[in-house]
Amino acid sequence: MPTTFAVEFENVTYRYPGTEASVLEGVSLRVAEGERLGVLGPNGGGKSTLLKLAMGLLEVQSGVIRVEGESPSAARRRGVVGYVPQKPDAEMSAPISVREMVVLGASWRVKGLARVSGEVRAYCDRMLELTGAGSYADRAVGKLSGGQFQRAMIARALACRPRILVLDEPTVGIDAAGQSVFAELLARVHSELGLTMLVVSHDLRAIAAGSDRVACLARRLHLHGSPSGLTPAVLAELFSHDIAGIIGTGAVHVHAHAASECAAHGHAPPGGDSGSGVSELVGLAVSAPGAGTKDKPEGGT
Amino acid sequence: MTLAEAPTLWELVQLAPEPLLAGAALALMCSVLSVLVVVKRLGFIGQGISHSAFGGVGVSAMLAALGVISTGGAAEFGIVLGFCVLTALGMIAAEGQRKTSVDAAIGLFLVASMAVGGLLSHAAQRVAPQFGQPADSRSWESILFGSIIVTDRRDVVIGWVACIVVVGMLWWWRRAVTFWAFDEHTARAFGVPTGAVKSLVMILLAVAVVTAMKLAGVVLATALLVLPGATALRLSDKLGRTLALAVGVGTTGVLGGLCASLLFDLQPGPCMVLVMTGMFVGAAVIGWLRGRRGANSTMAA
Numbered sequence: 257m258p259t260t261f262a263v264e265f266e267n268v269t270y271r272y273p274g275t276e277a278s279v280l281e282g283v284s285l286r287v288a289e290g291e292r293l294g295v296l297g298p299n300g301g302g303k304s305t306l307l308k309l310a311m312g313l314l315e316v317q318s319g320v321i322r323v324e325g326e327s328p329s330a331a332r333r334r335g336v337v338g339y340v341p342q343k344p345d346a347e348m349s350a351p352i353s354v355r356e357m358v359v360l361g362a363s364w365r366v367k368g369l370a371r372v373s374g375e376v377r378a379y380c381d382r383m384l385e386l387t388g389a390g391s392y393a394d395r396a397v398g399k400l401s402g403g404q405f406q407r408a409m410i411a412r413a414l415a416c417r418p419r420i421l422v423l424d425e426p427t428v429g430i431d432a433a434g435q436s437v438f439a440e441l442l443a444r445v446h447s448e449l450g451l452t453m454l455v456v457s458h459d460l461r462a463i464a465a466g467s468d469r470v471a472c473l474a475r476r477l478h479l480h481g482s483p484s485g486l487t488p489a490v491l492a493e494l495f496s497h498d499i500a501g502i503i504g505t506g507a508v509h510v511h512a513h514a515a516s517e518c519a520a521h522g523h524a525p526p527g528g529d530s531g532s533g534v535s536e537l538v539g540l541a542v543s544a545p546g547a548g549t550k551d552k553p554e555g556g557t
Numbered sequence: 558m559t560l561a562e563a564p565t566l567w568e569l570v571q572l573a574p575e576p577l578l579a580g581a582a583l584a585l586m587c588s589v590l591s592v593l594v595v596v597k598r599l600g601f602i603g604q605g606i607s608h609s610a611f612g613g614v615g616v617s618a619m620l621a622a623l624g625v626i627s628t629g630g631a632a633e634f635g636i637v638l639g640f641c642v643l644t645a646l647g648m649i650a651a652e653g654q655r656k657t658s659v660d661a662a663i664g665l666f667l668v669a670s671m672a673v674g675g676l677l678s679h680a681a682q683r684v685a686p687q688f689g690q691p692a693d694s695r696s697w698e699s700i701l702f703g704s705i706i707v708t709d710r711r712d713v714v715i716g717w718v719a720c721i722v723v724v725g726m727l728w729w730w731r732r733a734v735t736f737w738a739f740d741e742h743t744a745r746a747f748g749v750p751t752g753a754v755k756s757l758v759m760i761l762l763a764v765a766v767v768t769a770m771k772l773a774g775v776v777l778a779t780a781l782l783v784l785p786g787a788t789a790l791r792l793s794d795k796l797g798r799t800l801a802l803a804v805g806v807g808t809t810g811v812l813g814g815l816c817a818s819l820l821f822d823l824q825p826g827p828c829m830v831l832v833m834t835g836m837f838v839g840a841a842v843i844g845w846l847r848g849r850r851g852a853n854s855t856m857a858a
Contacts, residue, residue, distance in 0.1 A: 311746055332748050339746040346740040350596045351790060351799040357739065364736045364749055368729045396794035397739075409743075416747065 261322075262420050262452040263287040263310055268319035270305055279305045281476050283319070287469075289419075292446060292453040294467030294483075296460060301474040303456040304342065307424055310454065311337055324419065331420075338418030338451075340409045342425035348398040354408045355393040358384060361412035380415045386448060387411040387441060403434050407441070414445065420452045421445070427462040439465040569816050576825070579708040579772050580811040582716035583781060586723045588807030590765050591786030592799055593727075593758060597738050602759070603782045605648060605663035606641050606766045607775050612670030613640030615677030622685035634715070638767045644670055645759035649752075705773040705815065706825050712772050719768040723761045734758065735796070777826045781807060784833040791840035806836050 265285045271278040279302045287293045297303050308314040309321055312329030323331035331337055352360075358380045363372040384390040389407040392400065400408065406426065413421060426442075427435050443466055446453055457463050463470055464483050472479040570577055594600055617626065617636040626632040644666050651662035708716075727734060736744040737754040745751045762782075769778035789802035814829025 313746060332746070335748060337746075339743065341740075341743050341746070345742040347596050347738065349790060350739045351592070351794045351796045352735070352739055353795065356796060360732060360736045360739070361747060364732045364744070364747065366732055398794060 260289045261286045262289045262291070262324060263293075263454065264320070264322045265306075265310075266320040268309065268316060268321060270302075270309060270314065270317055272305075279475065280309075280473075283473070283477050285471050285477060285480050287452055287454060289452055290450055292442075292455065292466060292468045294463035294470045295454065295456040295473055296463045296470055297458060297473035299458055301458075303458070303473055304424060306473060307422055307454070307456055311339060311422065335416045336419050338413030338416060338421045340406075340413045340421070340423040340426060342428060342456075346397065350397065352397055353394050354389055354397060354400070354411075355380065355384065357397055357408060358389075358393075358412045358415050362415040362417075376415075379417070380411070383411040383414040384408075386414070386445060403430055403438070406430070406438070410441070410445070414449065418451065420454065422454045422456075424456050425458070426455060427457060427459050432461075435459075435461055436465070438462075442466050569819055573706065573815070573819060575708045575710060575713050576705045576815055577812060578713045579716040580705055580815055580829075581808060582713070582720040583705075583769050583773055583777075584785075584807035584811040585804060586716075586720040586765050587769055587778070587781035588785040588803040589724050589727060589800060590762060591782050591784070591807070592789065592803050593734070593738055593786070594762070594782050595786035595790055597758075599758075599762065600779075600783050601660065601663055602645070602648060603762060603766055603779060605667045606645050606759075606763050607770055607778060608667045609641050609644035609670035610637050610767060610770060611674030612644070612677075613637035613674070615674035615681070616640060618681040619677045619684070622681035634767075634771060637771075638764065640670070641763040641767050642760050645763045646756060649755055649759055704825065705777070705811075705829075706818070708772055716768060716772055719764055723765055726757065726761060730754070730757065773829075774826050777829055780830045780833055781811070784810065784830075784837055788833070788837045788840045791837070791844040806833060809833075810836065 263286070265283050268280055268283045269278050270280040283302075283306065285293075295303050295306060305314065309316055310323060310328055312323075312327065312332045316328075321328050324336050328337075359372060359377060362376050362380055366372055381390065381393070384393050387407045387410045389404065389411050392404060397405065397408065410421075410423075423442075427438060430438055439462070442453070442455070445451065446466075453466075455463065455467065467483055469481060470479065470483050471477060594603060613636050617633040620626045620636065621628045621633070626636070648659070648662045648666050651665065652659045733744075733749050733754050734757070736747070736749050737751050737758075741751055741755075744754075765782065766778055769781055773781075785803040785807035786799075788806045789799045793799045793802055810833035811829050814832040815825050817823065817832070818825035818828040
């Protein structure tokens with residue numbers, strides 16, 4: 257049976273108006289229905305632009321994007337995509353409770369004399385419980401911690417019954433313990449609702465923990481395949497600009513090479529000067545399930 | 558005057574029915590809008606819109622000098638209102654440009670409108686005799702520095718029509734407006750037509766500002782668009798309660814200030830502003846005491 261794709265990018269290039277360099281160049285990727293795709297890349301690598309294009313918030317200039325077979329903006333208008341923003345620009349002084357915020361996500365189209373149905377309210381309550389936000393549903397949003405607000409935002413995105421859930425940097429500001437709880441939450445949402453999920457992050461843990469497939473993006477697509485393809489060499493290439501800015505280009509090669517050697521021999525990379533960042537990063541890739549093996553990436557440009 | 562000699566509330570209503578009715582309309586309209594103004598930080602935009610009325614006054618003065626419209630009529634009010642609405646929409650358009658901040662856009666329109674108003678009004682006085690019209694600058698005072706104590710039956714009608722239009726439209730689109738006010742960036746991703754909602758709010762703000770200026774003067778217009786919302790938000794974090802409190806503060810401020818001015822033969826505008834300022838200070842103290850009590854109980858636990 258042919259696979260149905262929820263999101264398709266075909267040779268997409270994007271350049272912001274008034275700038276010379278393209279943010280995305282020749283990106284092609286497909287997300288199957290019900291699949292969890294993690295998009296990993298450095299800051300400025302084009303991840304958020306990819307999301308904005310997928311949601312129709314930016315007009316594609318070159319290439320084709322289809323969301324459930326139609327244009328991204330048409331899919332957005334139909335409420336196909338649920339969106340959890342990276343950094344909420346919400347006015348936290350607004351007098352609004354978590355429940356009101358979630359119901360708004362599902363009912364903003366209701367106007368005038370019409371009322372929000374009991375069925376919609378019940379579904380919102382169910383999403384609040386599913387995300388663990390039910391216990392503070394009547395609390396004002398201004399009184400929530402970062403993690404609590406993140407759950408409320410996921411509940412709001414789910415309340416409009418999307419078929420695709422898009423999360424932009426969902427683990428920013430959450431500590432390591434919170435991240436594993438968050439990964440469990442996303443796994444629970446995925447298994448219960450069977451959604452297609454698109455998670456964008458520069459955090460390797462967030463991507464490795466909860467993705468069926470990964471796409472490594474730094475202007476171009478460096479890898480599009482299983483998480484086992486996250487080899488030290490791929491990561492070093494992907495984050496080369498970030499790392500070079502911290503420790504210098506020469507050190508990158510040394511550490512990446514050292515980590516590759518470690519991966520090949522099945523032990524941890526040297527931690528003598530792990531504060532440099534690259535050995536920690538690449539070491540994490542080595543410890544990721546299946547990483548460091550000789551799996552061939554499935555695609556990419 | 559002793560307390561025994563003071564007129565009763567009913568006697569005050571009989572003494573000044575039009576100012577009380579016009580004041581009630583302004584209080585209701587501006588108080589509802591003030592919650593939006595404070596949450597979305599639109600106070601400076603309100604200032605920009607109110608000062609742009611000078612441009613509208615200049616245009617209407619010139620048209621009156623040319624004999625096209627009559628001074629002090631509905632056409633004059635309509636021109637000033639239209640000028641303010643166009644200015645508000647212009648501010649949004651300028652804000653959308655990448656290189657223009659909202660502050661710069663407001664400042665640009667504010668000074669340009671005042672300059673246009675000044676030049677046209679001056680020119681109108683020189684042109685008027687050539688067209689057989691009286692050269693006066695009455696419209697400056699009558700439109701920009703109205704006094705609620707001299708409102709007549711026509712002003713009451715203007716006030717209540719504006720109030721019904723503003724509150725009615727906000728109520729009709731209350732969910733989309735609330736989503737936009739709370740989280741504009743995410744609302745757009747959810748499909749909310751944020752540009753249209755923003756334009757609607759700006760137009761309603763312009764209607765409220767111009768009406769309040771015409772009926773009560775520019776200082777009271779500004780106070781009514783900020784103080785009720787700011788006071789209510791100090792006391793409540795529930796949407797319905799905040800709106801009710803804002804209306805209560807606005808109504809008490811306008812009617813209380815008006816009664817005080819009639820009782821003690823004082824200027825009504827400053828009395829109203831001071832009553833509302835007093836309520837804001839009281840609310841701030843209550844909020845501070847609540848915060849301290851909350852902190853103490855947390856420490857005790």
